[in-house]
Amino acid sequence: MQLQPVSLDVIAEAREEAHAVLATLMARLxxxxxxxxxxxxxEGQRPVSAVLPVTVEGDGGCDDLVGVEAKYFDNFAFLLMCGLAQTLCSGVLYLRSTGVAGQATVRAWHLSWGALNECPAAEAAELLGGREPGAYEDAFDLHAADDGPECEAVYPPVAYTVL
Structure with a gap:
């Protein structure tokens, strides 16, 4: 993959944003x-994709254990960083969740001009073209920490590393 040149400051900002987005996402699962x-x-490149399987164990409270494999996390964070740093790119980030009762939900975010924007359920279904079975739901904001209770789930150590 050949990327357009960007400053080291832009890369550093994008890396920080990518890790913040992933931390916010994991906190909401x-x-x-x-x-x-x-x-x-x-622009001008083959599309690139990454997958991040995440397991959450617990009761939905502050002590939940969030599990990801380092190799998937690193690849995902790197691609997200590239997408956020390159303004001439587009893409989609989507989350397919299967709850403990077996129900599946799908949420999507549109990546455009270096930012992730939440998709309403109908837009997510259209964007993904029905490729993902499940109930489509409105996406939540990934750019701000939840203003809920002052607690934090236990994330895997890789979630705290900086690329």
């Missing part, structure tokens, strides 16, 4: 199995 997918299409 309920117990169950989740798969986060990211597809990025950069």
């Amino acid at each position: 309920a117990p169950g199995e989740h798969v986060v997918r990211l597809g990025v299409d950069m």
Whole structure:
């Protein structure tokens, strides 16, 4: 993949934003199995994708255990960083969640001009073209921490590393 040149400051900002987005996403996940997918299409390049399987164990409270494998996390964070740093790119990030009761939900975010924007349920269904079975729901904001209770789930150590 050949990227357009960007400053080191832009890369540093994008890296920080990518990790903040992933931390916010993991903090919002309920117990169950989740798969986060990211597809990025950069001008003049072949589309690139990454997958991040996430398992959340617990009761939905502050002590939930969030599990991801380092290799998937690193690849996903790197691609998200590239997408956020390159303004001439587009893509979609979507989350497929299967709760402990077996119900599946799908949420999507549109990546454009270096920012992730939440998609309403209908737009997510249209954007994904029905490829993902499940009930489509409105996406939540990934750019701000939840203003809920002052607690934090237990994230895997890789979630705290900086690329």
